[in-house]
Amino acid sequence: MKVVVIGGTGLIGSKVVEKLNAHGHDASPAAPQTGCNTITNEGVTEAVTGADVLIDVSNSPSFADDDVMSFFVTSTTNLIAAAKEAGVEHYVALSIVGADRLPDSGYLRAKVAQEKLIVESGIPYTIVRATQFFEFSTAIANSSTIDGKAHLSTAFYQPMASDDVATAVGRAAAGEPVNGIVETGGPQKVRMSEFIAAALARTGDEREIVGDPHATYFGTELQDDSLVPGPDAVLGTTSYEGWLAGSGR
Template structure:
């Protein structure tokens, strides 16, 4: 089976390409580095020739509200149109748990717009919604820093290893389209502010984390379950934070 992975050189995409290849599929990474640009359409027809599945794990280079909306709507529209022309049977996209519960976040509004385009495209699909990655702990702290403090809301947080996200995306790509979404999350829940405080402590970072219920996350003030699965149907990753941390230190 030929699977084209849009964003195939990134954190998740490169892992998906590797996993699918190990399972005997022809996994083709596609990104501007390989001459494929979903914003302009350059290279799409060529790379999708003969493709059975398209996996889209690409991301906007800018998180500014207008930029991210333009990226996801334009690139997804171009990609879906090219898929229809090529006769692609299955579209798999990576999205975010809780994106439809965060109307004040420009980034998450753009992910909802992307999902809607996929749902209305007529192309059989699966949307994989994931929680935040273990790898993003320091970046989250940096984005929430005010002076020498990190302001984060004391709400539920259930991060996941990127390896487990890639495995979930790969499984959906190798299976039949469900024309719906699935959620994946880490095996344990934490308090958002306490988890990031632990990340900084491990790194020896002196910044103090402040539990601030009004601190926005990507522009959205969160309530208790804004960014975690809210039902029992979510698949849980196999890797605990402690296991991920030990592997990271070994590498």
């Protein structure tokens, strides 16, 4: 099976390419570094030509509301056109658990817009919604820091290892299109404020954590289970402790 991975040089994409090739598929990365720019449309047709499956794990370079919406709408529109022309049989996209439950977040609104374009494209598809990555714990804290204090939601979430995210995406790509959404998450449901506090402490980051049920997460207030996957989610097996040990952090 020939697979093109948009965003295939990034954290998730590079792992997806590696995993698919290790299982006998012909997977190749496509990104600006390889001459494929989904915003300008340069190299997109060439990258997608001959592919059986298109995987999109790309991300916007800016999280500003207008920028991120423009990125996902423009990029996805260009990819759909190229995929149709190339006769792609399966369109797989990585999204976020709870995206449709949190419209106050500009980033999550953009992900929902991306999903809608794919659903309405007429191409068989699978959307993989994943929870937050262990790797982004510091970024979450940084985005919530005011005057040296990280104001973090006390809502639940189920962070996971990026390697498990890549496994879920690769599994979806190797399977038949579900023409719907599949969810994946980490093995443990935890309070965001408590988890981030422990994660920062492990790195020697001594900033104060303020647990606040009204603290916003990338522009939106969370309900207790806003970011938690449903009962049918396929959970990753890597614990935070296991990830730390394996990554050498």
